[in-house]
Amino acid sequence: xxxxxxxxxxxxxxxxxxxxxxxxxxxxxxxxxxxxxxxxxxxxxxxxxxxxxxxxxxxxxxxxxxxxxxxxxxxxxxxxxxxxxxxxxxxxxxxxxxxxxxxxxxxxxxxxxxxxxxxxxxxxxxxxxxxxxxxxxxxxxxxxxxxxxxxxxxxxxxxxxxxxxxxxxxxxxxxxxxxxxxxxxxxxxxxxxxxxxxxxxxxxxxxxxxxxxxxxxxxxxxxxxxxxxxxxxxxxxxxxxxxxxxxxxxxxxxxxxxxxxxxxxxxxxxxxxxxxxxxxxxxxxxxxxxxxxxxxxxxxxxxxxxxxxxxxxxxxxxxxxxxxxxxxxxxxxxxxxxxxxxxxxxxxxxxxxxxxxxxxxxxxxxxxxxxxxxxxxxxxxxxxxxxxxxxxxxxxxxxxxxxxxxxxxxxxxxxxxxxxxxxxxxxxxxxxxxxxxxxxxxxxxxxxxxxxxxxxxxxxxxxxxxxxxxxxxxxxxxxxxxxxxxxxxxxxxxxxxxxxxxxxxxxxxxxxxxxxxxxxxxxxxxxxxxxxxxxxxxxxxxxxxxxxxxxxxxxxxxxxxxxxxxxxxxxxxxxxxxxxxxxxxxxxxxxxxxxxxxxxxxxxxxxxxxxxxxxxxxxxxxxxxxxxxxxxxxxxxxxxxxxxxxxxxxxxxxxxxxxxxxxxxxxxxxxxxxxxxxxxxxxxxxxxxxxxxxxxxxxxxxxxxxxxxxxxxxxxxxxxxxxxxxxxxxxxx
Numbered sequence: 001x002x003x004x005x006x007x008x009x010x011x012x013x014x015x016x017x018x019x020x021x022x023x024x025x026x027x028x029x030x031x032x033x034x035x036x037x038x039x040x041x042x043x044x045x046x047x048x049x050x051x052x053x054x055x056x057x058x059x060x061x062x063x064x065x066x067x068x069x070x071x072x073x074x075x076x077x078x079x080x081x082x083x084x085x086x087x088x089x090x091x092x093x094x095x096x097x098x099x100x101x102x103x104x105x106x107x108x109x110x111x112x113x114x115x116x117x118x119x120x121x122x123x124x125x126x127x128x129x130x131x132x133x134x135x136x137x138x139x140x141x142x143x144x145x146x147x148x149x150x151x152x153x154x155x156x157x158x159x160x161x162x163x164x165x166x167x168x169x170x171x172x173x174x175x176x177x178x179x180x181x182x183x184x185x186x187x188x189x190x191x192x193x194x195x196x197x198x199x200x201x202x203x204x205x206x207x208x209x210x211x212x213x214x215x216x217x218x219x220x221x222x223x224x225x226x227x228x229x230x231x232x233x234x235x236x237x238x239x240x241x242x243x244x245x246x247x248x249x250x251x252x253x254x255x256x257x258x259x260x261x262x263x264x265x266x267x268x269x270x271x272x273x274x275x276x277x278x279x280x281x282x283x284x285x286x287x288x289x290x291x292x293x294x295x296x297x298x299x300x301x302x303x304x305x306x307x308x309x310x311x312x313x314x315x316x317x318x319x320x321x322x323x324x325x326x327x328x329x330x331x332x333x334x335x336x337x338x339x340x341x342x343x344x345x346x347x348x349x350x351x352x353x354x355x356x357x358x359x360x361x362x363x364x365x366x367x368x369x370x371x372x373x374x375x376x377x378x379x380x381x382x383x384x385x386x387x388x389x390x391x392x393x394x395x396x397x398x399x400x401x402x403x404x405x406x407x408x409x410x411x412x413x414x415x416x417x418x419x420x421x422x423x424x425x426x427x428x429x430x431x432x433x434x435x436x437x438x439x440x441x442x443x444x445x446x447x448x449x450x451x452x453x454x455x456x457x458x459x460x461x462x463x464x465x466x467x468x469x470x471x472x473x474x475x476x477x478x479x480x481x482x483x484x485x486x487x488x489x490x491x492x493x494x495x496x497x498x499x500x501x502x503x504x505x506x507x508x509x510x511x512x513x514x515x516x517x518x519x520x521x522x523x524x525x526x527x528x529x530x531x532x533x534x535x536x537x538x539x540x541x542x543x544x545x546x547x548x549x550x551x552x553x554x555x556x557x558x559x560x561x562x563x564x565x566x567x568x569x570x571x572x573x574x575x576x577x578x579x580x581x582x583x584x585x586x587x588x589x590x591x592x593x594x595x596x597x598x599x600x601x602x603x604x605x606x607x608x609x610x611x612x613x614x615x616x617x618x619x620x621x622x623x624x625x626x627x628x629x630x631x632x633x634x635x636x637x638x639x640x641x642x643x644x645x646x647x648x649x650x651x652x653x654x655x656x657x658x659x660x661x662x663x664x665x666x667x668x669x670x671x672x673x674x675x676x677x678x679x680x681x682x683x684x685x686x687x688x689x690x691x692x693x694x695x696x697x698x699x700x701x702x703x704x705x706x707x708x709x710x711x712x713x714x715x716x717x718x719x720x721x722x723x724x725x726x727x728x729x730x731x732x733x
Contacts, residue, residue, distance in 0.1 A: 005037070005063065005070070013039055014066040014161065017192070019148050021164040026098030027081065033074040036060070038083050038096060039161060041067035045086040048073075049093055052080060066161075080132075095134045095179035097163060103131070103138045104168065104175055112142070113171035115385025118450060120393040121311055121401075124173070125206025128182055128222040136179035137220050139165065139187075141204070142386060143357035144172020146191045151176060152201065153187035153217070160190035160198075172386075186217040188351070193358020200350035203308060205390065210296040210308070212315045216351045219315075223401055226324045230331035230403060237405060237457035240287065240336060241483070243523055246613050246620035247568040249338065250286040250576075251529055252277065253303060254294065254317055257573055259588035270322035274329040282333045284576060284603075285610030289330060290338040290408060292530065294323070298349050303530070303585055304340065305410060306347040306377060310394045313402070327403050338406035338461070339398055343391050344415045345377035354378050362387050368428045372414065374421050382415070383439030391443070392450055399455040407451065409482070412464040412471075415440040441480065448481030459483035461525060472523040487524035487567055490515040495532060498558050501545045502640065502662040502722070509637035512661075515565070516634075520626040524567040528575055533583045541578040550663055552578065552598045553692065553722035556605055556685040557659065560724035563609040564619060564646065564657045566629050577603040601691030608690075612683055612726070618648035618655045632656070632672055632709050639664075641719065643671050643709075651675075655682065656727040658719060665695050666719040672709030678702050679715055679727040686720030695720035701727065 005024060012018040013025070027036045036048055038060065046060040046069040060069035060083075082093045104112075104123060111117035112124070124140045131138075139151045149167075150160040155178070165174035188201040203210065207218035239245065255267045257277060268276065281289055293304030296312040304314070313323040330337050346362070348354050353362040363378040364370030370379050381387050398404040414420045419427040419435040430438055444462075451460055462471050462480065465488040473479025497511040533539050544554035555578055563569060574583060577594040593599040613619050622628020632643035640661040647654050656673060660666060673679070680700050686692030701715050708714035717725065 010064050010068060014064050014068055016150070016161040016164070016190075017148060017196070018164055019167070022098055022166045026096055027078060029078065030072075033072065033076045034078065035070060035072045036081065036096075037063075037068065037070045038098075039066075039068050040083070040085055041159060041161065042087050042157070043067055043069070043085045047084040047086075049082040049084050050079060051082050054082075054093070056084065057081070095136070097176055097178050100131055100177045100179075102166060102168070102175060103129075103177055104140060104173065109168055109171045109173065112173060112386070112389070115389040117389060118393050118396055118454075120389060121206050121397050125204050125208065125311070126187065126218065126220045128220065129177070131177055134179045135182065136177055137181050137185065138175065138177045140173055140175040141165070141189055142171075142173050142390075143189075143191055143361070145194050145359045145361065146174070146357040147194055147196055148192040149174040149357075150190045151178060151187055152190045153181075153185055155181045155185055155187075158188075158201075181220065183220055183222055185220040186211065187220060188217055191357055195358065197358060199355070199358055202356060203351045205310070205353060205356075207296075207309050207312050209320055210312045210315060213298050213300070216298065216308075216349075218309075218312075221320060223320060226321050228324075228328055228403065230328055233331035233334065234403075234457065236334075237336070240334075241405065241457060241459045243483075243624045244621045245287075247288060247525075248286050248610050248613055249288045249290045249525070249568070249570040250281050250284070251290045251292070251527075251570055251572045253292045253530065253573065253583075253585055255300070256583070256585050256588060258591065261588070265587070267316060270318040270326040273317070274326045278326075278329050278333055278335065281335055284607050285614060286335070286571075287614070288336040288338055288406070290406075290570065291340060293340045293342050293410075295339075295342065298347070300585065302347070305342050306345075306375075307342050308347065308349060308352045310343075310391075311397060324402060331403065336405035337403075338408050339404050340410055341395065341398070341407040342410045343380060343394075344409075344411040345372050345375060345379050347377050362390075366428065368422075368426060369418065372421070373426075381439075382437070382443040388443050388446070392447055395447055395451060396454055399451065399458050404458070406459045406461060406483075408461040408463060409444070409447075410463055412444070412462045413466050413468070415444070416464070416468055417466070444480050444482075445475045448483075449475055452481070452483075461486065464488075470522075483523060484525050484568060485522040486527045486529075486570075487515070487519075487522075488527070489518070490524070490565070490567070491527055491529075491532070494558070494561070495528075495543065498554060498661075499543050499545060502550075505640045505661050506637045509635075509640065512642060513634045516629065516631070519566050519629070520624060523624040525570050526562055526565060526567040527570040528562065528572060529570060530572045530583060533572060533574070533579070536582070538582050539579045540575045541580060542582070546663070548598070550722060552602065553663070553686070555602055556690055556692065557661065557722045557724055559602070559606060559609060560683065560685045560726075561642075561659050563613050564644075564655075564724070564726065566623050566646075568623055569613065571606070576606040598691045601689065605685060605690040608683065616648075616653075616655060616682070616728070618646040618653045618728075621648050621653075622646075632658075632711075639666065641666070641669070652729060652731060654728070656715070657724065658717065658727075659724045660719040660722065663721040665721050668716045669719050670706075670708050671715045671717060672707065672711035673703050673713050673715055673729075674711050675729055676703050676705075676713050678730045680730045681725060682728050683726040684720060684723065685725075686723040692720065692723065695723070696725065700730070703729075
């Protein structure tokens, strides 16, 4: 190293083509002493300053008009220095980014390269730090095929020549520590591909905070320091998430649950939602809130299902700590939080992950494996260790840093099948000639192993719409390892059935009974989700046939059938008070309807169903076990009546459920039971409290000696029109 710089290296620095800036910039020992170089394009003059004495050591010489300065010091030893930058009539002493040694250690680089650094978010991205007593931000980025990577932002005029990064060739990670900046700084990465082409500015894949759309910059944010107060929740969490727990989930899109019409129809922020949404969910008796994706996303109309910032809660509703406040408040009220987690695909927005370093880094290169034509999105290469590591670390990040209780993995079928939504010739078979994506299956197994080993009280849910075996079975038995699976078959069949006019339902009776053939093959959640009230499907209420009275009665019937059917429950917001119109993400739910008697009746019913589901062990203890259910009569298609028993641990816990899917009241309907005595009517959906006609059994009925349905005794009950009645033996009556 000499005091002079070859002309080609000078050109590379000032043109932003220097692949190894640390070789030329900063302080270097030469044969005759030291040389210090700095590229400061906005400076009119630069002095080299002794950091200890704060006195000038030398005026630096401008060796290129664009702002490259150099100072040579004969017979000098290395020392701590600053750069005094003169510009605009003043000056400022700054630390030199090229004076700092690498931040990433050998072990970090090894684990990141191997794809087993499950806390990679602690090293990659932007981290507020103090090094050698100097405050700043450490940046690190994986871009192995880039020729040059720079950090650009509001602190350097978005000039990619100013903060070119150091490459660790063995793992493809670039890094730099930039002194003098901190929280709130806007930044992106400027990347030149291997061919020298300048790519669109890229958002940080590990950004903890991002600009609100339409802005696309990442924001430096320190995620440490939030004062959590949810220890009591964590002490009890595992019990509340088990297979034998009464899990009833309220699915919410935060931007449209409720808005402020008096304030330009703006959305509520996280703290306002903590004050309004949480008490409402608590009062309605739901055990969990499931949030449509809150990982940062550019397009409102995607509802969050095309995320850009997997590590950043969307800034639409506030800052990261505001979201933490929301979660903490949920836990204070005994409510768990489930995130919709979208890793099946990502959008093609130019500031996102697509062609990240000029190559297909995160996605498959072949569009037959790497692109969803239907959605216009790209598919992660799950078989690449670094990509899988990025996603696995993200799952653990939300559980660790935001105390999330569950992850519902979106579109699992699209991940598992190579031919998902593809025609012949549009997909590539696996090495065995089949359509299974072995890389995605291995990724999902590893995901679940990590979640359950690192955070035993948390759980995962698969939105999986096919018959892939053992989705919710342990990985050591060949399963995918999810805690639960959405029961899409039950949802499709039951909604199709309930949409038929009652006179025709006897011809579709098997649509209701079929779900019990496979109800215990997985740990199921029964979902009535946002997908069922959009895209022209109408609201849940609108799918009910008949006049207004029958529509509401059908709605009550359907909800009670759902809450008494085996499986955990999920209900999308608005369904609990019979939202009249189809869901629109741009507006608030129609809360004024909840003041009308019929809608209010539905709301009261859902509250009572949640209470019943929670308080009656037989309705939840064995949701996922075959011994928790038995038919009384499954074949009365002529009258469209179903009757069944839900069982708990003890014989006396059993409850009897009878559903009448016609508007015809049925007097003296016989139901076989196992025991004599009085049976209390726990629920009647035709109660006037719910908007019904009060057709029922006056609160109780006594079993007679006449056997029925293979049982030694029987009840003679009144079945209300389009209604459900639930009975339990009262041993004291």
